Amino acid sequence: MKPIRKNFGSDNVGPVSPAIMAAMVEANTGAVPSYGGDQWTAQLAALTRDVFETEVEVFSVATGTAANALALSALVPPYGAVYCDSSAHVDTDECGAPEFFTGGAKLLGLPSYDGRLSPAALRAHLEASRAIGVHKSKPTAITITQATEWGTVYALDEVQAIGETAQSLGLSLHMDGARFANAMATLGCSPAEITWKAGVDVLSLGATKNGAMAAEAVVFFRRDLAVEFARRRKRAGHLWSKARFLSAQLIAYLSDDLWLRNARQANAMALRLAQGLVRIRGARLLHEVQSNEVFVVLPEPVIGRLEAAGFLFYRWYLPAGQTLEAGTASVRLVTGLDTEAADVDALLDAAVLEPAVV
Amino acid sequence: MKPIRKNFGSDNVGPVSPAIMAAMVEANTGAVPSYGGDQWTAQLAALTRDVFETEVEVFSVATGTAANALALSALVPPYGAVYCDSSAHVDTDECGAPEFFTGGAKLLGLPSYDGRLSPAALRAHLEASRAIGVHKSKPTAITITQATEWGTVYALDEVQAIGETAQSLGLSLHMDGARFANAMATLGCSPAEITWKAGVDVLSLGATKNGAMAAEAVVFFRRDLAVEFARRRKRAGHLWSKARFLSAQLIAYLSDDLWLRNARQANAMALRLAQGLVRIRGARLLHEVQSNEVFVVLPEPVIGRLEAAGFLFYRWYLPAGQTLEAGTASVRLVTGLDTEAADVDALLDAAVLEPAVV
Amino acid sequence: MKPIRKNFGSDNVGPVSPAIMAAMVEANTGAVPSYGGDQWTAQLAALTRDVFETEVEVFSVATGTAANALALSALVPPYGAVYCDSSAHVDTDECGAPEFFTGGAKLLGLPSYDGRLSPAALRAHLEASRAIGVHKSKPTAITITQATEWGTVYALDEVQAIGETAQSLGLSLHMDGARFANAMATLGCSPAEITWKAGVDVLSLGATKNGAMAAEAVVFFRRDLAVEFARRRKRAGHLWSKARFLSAQLIAYLSDDLWLRNARQANAMALRLAQGLVRIRGARLLHEVQSNEVFVVLPEPVIGRLEAAGFLFYRWYLPAGQTLEAGTASVRLVTGLDTEAADVDALLDAAVLEPAVV
């Protein structure tokens, strides 16, 4: 098997940030109360409140799928529907987890070019749906992904517009923040501004793609929606008996700006990568690079050279309405907290040069 | 708040075994394939095969509730029923997780004195149920707990008898092994003998109560039942992207007899505790102590002295048919890998002496 | 096959009352609005309001299983639990329908002698459950069966006591009224008194066992609980497009006291039957006969004579704590609107005489 030079396949493949691993080791003192009665879990609650500048209810789980699906199950009844972008991870890559956790609610994926839901499309669909009455699942929530699946970031006024739409339509608003830190590193606003102040009711705050081992936080800004969430988490098998080890990860993540530092590094490397790739003849970016993902059309020979040189990444489907020029393909490249400038430059070199015999 | 002298409340409160923590730190190398495509996950599969001396399918998850409920969902259809002892954790303490994961199957709890299902009771109930036809959920599986919720251990011939019963009735057999290591430390047989050779189809192999941070393995001896289990795990949010950190815990757990060494320590301490307690006037054991739990009736003054001295434990309900003498109460004491002889002796001393002012 | 003399097996086997069949035929005029927009459905709403002397929300479905399971799904979240008597049809004879419709809630069957829940048992169980927190499904509702599965009837003050218990514990109260008319025919109070005035929130008002073809009404006295019930019914496939034919059955049922007249006939025949049977040497009633079911221990020779004479009925399990004298068995005999005195007397004759050659 060819040795991997650098893995640009996903931000799921990377290491745990040293500070997070150290926090877990440090939390391994003797016996402490189980199931979240420990001091770390209390500290995480306080810290989350500080980060978001408001009272919140926060629940830790180990995976993003659990965070999203549990959050939606608190917002959407079994006979309900939730609007999302048609590219949304909850609809396309979680093997029906939202349907499972909600007891069979429907996901209504609305198409877009770059993963950002449009308030106008939401309004139009909802009006048509309401006319049909009980034959349609009842739209009750919206979920948006920040940063989106296409690596773009909703601007503050865009989230605000969706928040206002949700409120005027009587829908609750969930944000899938698997890459929330990457979005924050790009936006010039506070966590509070882009979430609850803009109308977000519940946030899945991701950490695993950005340095945690396995830790995500479900953050309820509308605390009334969190009633009995603890039971939902328990019966889904997502309550850890040694809960301190989830909390310790998230405390370290949110402390000393680690989450933002990691995200800034990943974002900067994605930008460096994009800026280099677009200089290649025949290459074109499919989306603006606003977080840590680069979607680019490349000539097949370029792709071949990169693969031959041991770089790992995936061929990807095209956004709606795009077609490929002959002899090209679309790929996705993802950077992470452990991507270095040298990695990017090595890839850019390999893209234009014949690979040396390895 | 009174300082805790020693926590005998649960084996969930304890620390992570140093070897397991070290294995997690060591697994934190650079980028590796995600979602179980890593070398640790492959190694765990091989190691589990070795421990159980047969081909198996093994799936890691973070909690015992997830392990049990996912395992049952692979055995029992939504219109099915699963027999368990009426004390079983799956029925009494998982907030309906089996019902959730199976899509609404029924748990049929049969009563016993000490947590051990009787083949005769199984047969009798099944025959009555079958006579009713489609109005009854279809019995399709049995789940037994080893060691039981009352700290007792099924002997090899007892598991074999249930295995034969299951086979003759056309039911599959699951073993909740949250404290499997504690049972193994007591039994004089091999893991293979007490599981698949005795008719067990699927085992929830616990590690969290016995030294892991958050790791349990669902081990399929009947590998045909594991088809699409990976999708069930994924949609339940129990597939870790950085799966190596689950696998690494379990590898360390099963290596160098760590699982058995931890369990032997806990069991020995439970026995020492029981032997001391029964010498107290008015004390009596409710069950034979065969693993790491002691269920005992104690005079209230004794309980008061222990609480005053800072020992943590829970008052517990009585097994069927038992009644309390006036001035006594029933309590549960649990030992763990971190319980030392000095802890036990301190408790025994406190039980008979007036507490010093702390 | 031996010809059946008379079927005492169940009240499910009987005919449709002529008045109900006539109403269906009469409703078969031309095109009318579908899905309940018709005049019959409006009339049923008004009629139900009159019968119960209060504002209600009423929804028709074709079966008792649907009525009960849908009603419970409106009261109990997936992480919830519902208390019932351990003999309750919802728990024992609906193949897990409540678990299916609620998304995996738990049924907690409390034992009794004659099918009547005791407030004291409810309180005791709830207190124990609350102490365990999120590890237990959250008790949220009680369901009682009127008349009970053992043919007994809750007295007015007994329902009131359960209603008060429910309210003081914060639980909602459902009544499975599959044989509500039989209970009403025995009780000396109004439908309003035994339901919402006594604390019942939702009633499954049965008609199928008592003269309808296939029609039951879910009657919400707490109308806030009916929000979105129409969607639950739709997605369960229980909204008829030609809804008038459900409504027409129930209108005829509730008109001109048909429901009570049918029930009185059945009850009177059960009483006649019981009074005759107890005169047989070796026979003893297991429960007071308060509706249309007779549970009786009979000598095997008597049972043999009845079977030989072509009477249909079932051998039945014993209530808790009962044992059988040698040479006897326990049977259930059910009367219906089509049971005549001559049928009962023929059975009583056959019980004591050798059967003639048929």
Next chain:
Amino acid sequence: MKPIRKNFGSDNVGPVSPAIMAAMVEANTGAVPSYGGDQWTAQLAALTRDVFETEVEVFSVATGTAANALALSALVPPYGAVYCDSSAHVDTDECGAPEFFTGGAKLLGLPSYDGRLSPAALRAHLEASRAIGVHKSKPTAITITQATEWGTVYALDEVQAIGETAQSLGLSLHMDGARFANAMATLGCSPAEITWKAGVDVLSLGATKNGAMAAEAVVFFRRDLAVEFARRRKRAGHLWSKARFLSAQLIAYLSDDLWLRNARQANAMALRLAQGLVRIRGARLLHEVQSNEVFVVLPEPVIGRLEAAGFLFYRWYLPAGQTLEAGTASVRLVTGLDTEAADVDALLDAAVLEPAVV
């Protein structure tokens, strides 16, 4: 309120065929075995076998939603996905019933112009899905609607092509035959040819839209898929105790060609309607009229005249890719067994003439 001249709104609003009503009245003899142990249910099984010229398992339910959702629950696991046309009733108008009955499986709606799935689109989507592995729900079934939601009919070779595609891809094939009779009346082949001989595994055989009161049959051609279907029906509340009244409807429906006679009448009236409408200046059909539905673009003044004259019908959404000329709208007109030539001609007259004062 304006009196309705004729209801072209839906085939759900019509009457019960006299022969079907008579059969129900006739079935109302005395006590017969409940839950399908009766002679009508046995006769229906034999008759269905005759109609389809093969061994089948047949189960009656009262609604099309129940028939479809139950059938899909027998084909698709909770972690599965089912392909359908994006216009399919199961996906758009059953309030999430398939998601409920399957325990959260996904419906994957593929777009088409006229409601007919394309084998090529199926293949392409499946290949893409398989590459993603456990992150995608597992495609396990296809459902097609015959006649389609747009009133078109799959030709025999088209169903065969989908059947072959299903088989080669390892998917099972369900046919939603809510208007199966209307399709049969158009096609020149046998029921056997267009179903199991063409690869259909399970058929929802509709009767309610075409003359029954409330009766649909789930017909399993692959009888192995019907295992435990009886339990699924029971726990969904769709097993009638007085099952004879479902069976009697379907027996009458399938006897003496009633189903085909009713459908031929409705189809003929739809054709007459379409032929008249296209003569109106500015009118154009959106789809070929092959069953009992007409989708047509009409000038607003025409629509206004029809509404003013008391004809009932619905404005409808456009098929993909269509746009409206200014001053026109799209409507759906549905005919039924009770539509007469005089009704159609009255509508056509009203369309071109100013309405008289009614």
